[in-house]
Amino acid sequence: xxxxxxxxxxxxxxxxxxxxxxxxxxxxxxxxxxxxxxxxxxxxxxxxxxxxxxxxxxxxxxxxxxxxxxxxxxxxxxxxxxxxxxxxxxxxxxxxxxxxxxxxxxxxxxxxxxxxxxxxxxxxxxxxxxxxxxxxxxxxxxxxxxxxxxxxxxxxxxxxxxxxxxxxxxxxxxxxxxxxxxxxxxxxxxxxxxxxxxxxxxxxxxxxxxxxxxxxxxxxxxxxxxxxxxxxxxxxxxxxxxxxxxxxxxxxxxxxxxxxxxxxxxxxxxxxxxxxxxxxxxxxxxxxxxxxxxxxxxxxxxxxxxxxxxxxxxxxxxxxxxxxxxxxxxxxxxxxxxxxxxxxxxxxxxxxxxxxxxxxxxxxxxxxxxxxxxxxxxxxxxxxxxxxxxxxxxxxxxxxxxxxxxxxxxxxxxxxxxxxxxxxxxxxxxxxxxxxxxxxxxxxxxxxxxxxxxxxxxxxxxxxxxxxxxxxxxxxxxxxxxxxxxxxxxxxxxxxxxxxxxxxxxxxxxxxxxxxxxxxxxxxxxxxxxxxxxxxxxxxxxxxxxxxxxxxxxxxxxxxxxxxxxxxxxxxxxxxxxxxxxxxxxxxxxxxxxxxxxxxxxxxxxxxxxx
Amino acid sequence: xxxxxxxxxxxxxxxxxxxxxxxxxxxxxxxxxxxxxxxxxxxxxxxxxxxxxxxxxxxxxxxxxxxxxxxxxxxxxxxxxxxxxxxxxxxxxxxxxxxxxxxxxxxxxxxxxxxxxxxxxxxxxxxxxxxxxxxxxxxxxxxxxxxxx
Numbered sequence: 001x002x003x004x005x006x007x008x009x010x011x012x013x014x015x016x017x018x019x020x021x022x023x024x025x026x027x028x029x030x031x032x033x034x035x036x037x038x039x040x041x042x043x044x045x046x047x048x049x050x051x052x053x054x055x056x057x058x059x060x061x062x063x064x065x066x067x068x069x070x071x072x073x074x075x076x077x078x079x080x081x082x083x084x085x086x087x088x089x090x091x092x093x094x095x096x097x098x099x100x101x102x103x104x105x106x107x108x109x110x111x112x113x114x115x116x117x118x119x120x121x122x123x124x125x126x127x128x129x130x131x132x133x134x135x136x137x138x139x140x141x142x143x144x145x146x147x148x149x150x151x152x153x154x155x156x157x158x159x160x161x162x163x164x165x166x167x168x169x170x171x172x173x174x175x176x177x178x179x180x181x182x183x184x185x186x187x188x189x190x191x192x193x194x195x196x197x198x199x200x201x202x203x204x205x206x207x208x209x210x211x212x213x214x215x216x217x218x219x220x221x222x223x224x225x226x227x228x229x230x231x232x233x234x235x236x237x238x239x240x241x242x243x244x245x246x247x248x249x250x251x252x253x254x255x256x257x258x259x260x261x262x263x264x265x266x267x268x269x270x271x272x273x274x275x276x277x278x279x280x281x282x283x284x285x286x287x288x289x290x291x292x293x294x295x296x297x298x299x300x301x302x303x304x305x306x307x308x309x310x311x312x313x314x315x316x317x318x319x320x321x322x323x324x325x326x327x328x329x330x331x332x333x334x335x336x337x338x339x340x341x342x343x344x345x346x347x348x349x350x351x352x353x354x355x356x357x358x359x360x361x362x363x364x365x366x367x368x369x370x371x372x373x374x375x376x377x378x379x380x381x382x383x384x385x386x387x388x389x390x391x392x393x394x395x396x397x398x399x400x401x402x403x404x405x406x407x408x409x410x411x412x413x414x415x416x417x418x419x420x421x422x423x424x425x426x427x428x429x430x431x432x433x434x435x436x437x438x439x440x441x442x443x444x445x446x447x448x449x450x451x452x453x454x455x456x457x458x459x460x461x462x463x464x465x466x467x468x469x470x471x472x473x474x475x476x477x478x479x480x481x482x483x484x485x486x487x488x489x490x491x492x493x494x495x496x497x498x499x500x501x502x503x504x505x506x507x508x509x510x511x512x513x514x515x516x517x518x519x520x521x522x523x524x525x526x527x528x529x530x531x532x533x534x535x536x537x538x539x540x541x542x543x544x545x546x547x548x549x550x551x552x553x554x555x556x557x558x559x560x561x562x563x564x565x566x567x568x569x570x571x572x573x574x575x576x577x578x579x580x581x582x583x584x585x586x587x588x589x590x591x592x593x594x595x596x597x598x599x600x601x602x603x604x605x606x607x608x609x610x611x
Numbered sequence: 612x613x614x615x616x617x618x619x620x621x622x623x624x625x626x627x628x629x630x631x632x633x634x635x636x637x638x639x640x641x642x643x644x645x646x647x648x649x650x651x652x653x654x655x656x657x658x659x660x661x662x663x664x665x666x667x668x669x670x671x672x673x674x675x676x677x678x679x680x681x682x683x684x685x686x687x688x689x690x691x692x693x694x695x696x697x698x699x700x701x702x703x704x705x706x707x708x709x710x711x712x713x714x715x716x717x718x719x720x721x722x723x724x725x726x727x728x729x730x731x732x733x734x735x736x737x738x739x740x741x742x743x744x745x746x747x748x749x750x751x752x753x754x755x756x757x758x759x760x
């Protein structure tokens with residue numbers, strides 16, 4: 001990274017236990033371990049330790065199948081259903097979320113302490129592999145204007161990197177994750193590709209539903225907020241195995257390399273792909289050098305600085321090494337390194353810094369963002385093959401940017417292949433209602449066969465702007481089983497997003513009408529994520545796209561980290577992950593997070609003088 | 612043996628799936644065992660006796676009567692749900708207060724294998740989410756729903 005003005009840290013001393021300590025064995029930890037683990041000083045590999053709060057996952061094929069069975073046997077198949085969290089490293093669960101009222105705040109049901117006014121509804125997984133164990137694998141690039149929201153639309157903060165600067169890292173991320181897409185489908189709203197570039201695999205075939213929707217919707221012109229847009233249903237880039245392009249060999253399951261070489265259509269990407277055709281960080285972990293030491297069930301509790309000056313370097317990390325089923329460890333251990341990387345998510349990274357003295361940069365914990373996710377659902381006039389294939393294989397992307405972003409949130413729209421599953425607990429709820437109506441035998445079968453395969457839905461993900469009031473903070477009155485403060489969260493969804501919801505509602509209604517579909521959308525004021533705008537009601541849930549709590553920027557006064565995700569204050573500390581995103585825009589953030597991680601890995605090697 | 616056959620015969624009439632399809636799931640013993648453990652042998656005996664009556668007389672009339680029966684109707688409906696979803700759902704509160712609440716009468720998936728065997732997926736021309744993946748690009752092909760019988 002020639003443009004890095006930062007002084008190389010170098011190997012401070014041979015006294016440090018490690019060259020690099022990484023906190024978190026999720027997607028970012030895996031990418032860093034892969035890149036840094038293959039670097040060497042002379043003939044010596046870098047000494048790298050990774051501390052993971054949760055358990056190891058999927059070390060073998062049969063180990064992973066136990067997670068699959070755990071999911072299949074769960075009554076409520078939420079994203080965390082397959083993944084068992086430890087009492088000493090609890091994970092938030094969507095089942096913990098309840099409607100908030102002034103009297104119920106703070107609501108400490110579960111791991112989060114919710115201060116509202118709206119509940120933060122996303123979850124995550126604390127385990128090796130992290131939350132990308134249960135991601136959908138949508139791998140969209142951000143559009144170029146997303147990097148310049150302040151300049152173009154007057155909100156938030158511009159990114160300190162541009163689309164063009166990030167482009168080569170997007171390529172590395174797409175090849176690491178194994179993204180299936182065709183370049184010609186992805187060139188919209190200014191997104192460009194290097195001449196001759198191809199994704200590692202060709203696109204995942206569109207579903208029968210996608211083709212049906214595209215047949216009606218492609219070429220329709222909609223006018224939203226005075227802007228006319230010609231609609232196009234686009235194939236979604238997905239990190240799941242498809243037909244490989246030259247130069248790429250699909251990566252199968254961890255511990256069973258011949259399994260999962262193609263997506264087999266198990267239709268459970270969230271929360272678990274039973275054959276591992278979907279990328280998870282377990283695949284990257286399988287390629288990490290054996291010199292990298294990974295210790296699971298080690299919860300980092302504090303960052304220890306070398307003195308009390310606000311810009312003191314990090315001197316050590318304090319962590320608890322626990323064993324499930326045994327009493328909690330009485331005292332923490334310490335580890336030292338030349339470079340420290342916090343590679344947790346946008347809640348765990350700030351949580352750790354806020355638990356440490358001195359008090360960090362005021363941006364730490366602020367600007368918590370997600371994609372509030374609203375669904376609308378309907379029945380097609382005929383069977384469109386619901387409940388087949390990956391959750392979503394196409395979407396409408398052309399509404400993700402425009403002058404309207406001065407006034408209201410942009411959104412992307414998913415076409416969803418899984419009927420009404422988690423909205424109404426279909427197909428089980430359909431079956432139960434039919435049975436309760438007194439249907440049985442052939443009539444029952446006919447009723448189910450007629451109704452359920454016609455179900456479909458649209459999902460809308462809205463950009464949420466950075467708001468300093470949406471934040472993670474600590475209250476020592478709420479601690480976990482190790483005595484570590486739990487994340488307290490203040491969260492709201494502002495009118496910018498709500499206006500986006502109104503725009504999408506209009507779009508949804510007109511598309512249902514064009515498709516001849518009968519809408520069944522019902523929003524309820526008894527749901528946790530209930531909001532209104534201008535009399536329009538909505539239910540939103542979290543998308544699991546936590547971002548923004550240690551934003552990157554051009555200077556210390558507007559951000560927590562620089563464009564390499566290096567702390568402004570502490571020269572040997574990196575905060576890497578979606579928390580660095582100054583704005584979340586509309587693309588599912590994992591691909592961008594991975595691209596940024598590759599870029600930071602190079603900066604770390606520069607710091608150590610080994611590149 | 613008679614009990615198992617009676618259970619599957621009644622289940623076939625209730626679910627609209629052939630007996631051979633039900634035997635083929637491998638779940639019959641497990642479901643019957645769960646049913647007996649949850650509502651007791653006496654209730655199951657009365658349910659199966661009602662089922663045995665189907666052979667004589669008008670089956671539709673007998674099934675309608677069974678499903679409307681205060682005690683046996685909700686149990687019969689739960690048997691249908693069990694076969695279609697692989698999960699037990701709690702009996703209605705009214706049933707529990709009149710006929711006795713069982714500590715086992717809680718919502719639960721019987722086993723990963725029962726979930727995979729749920730008939731609802733077959734009825735809609737799909738496969739259980741998370742299992743029996745029909746293969747690459749299967750989702751692109753026109754959907755079909757298998758005919759009953």
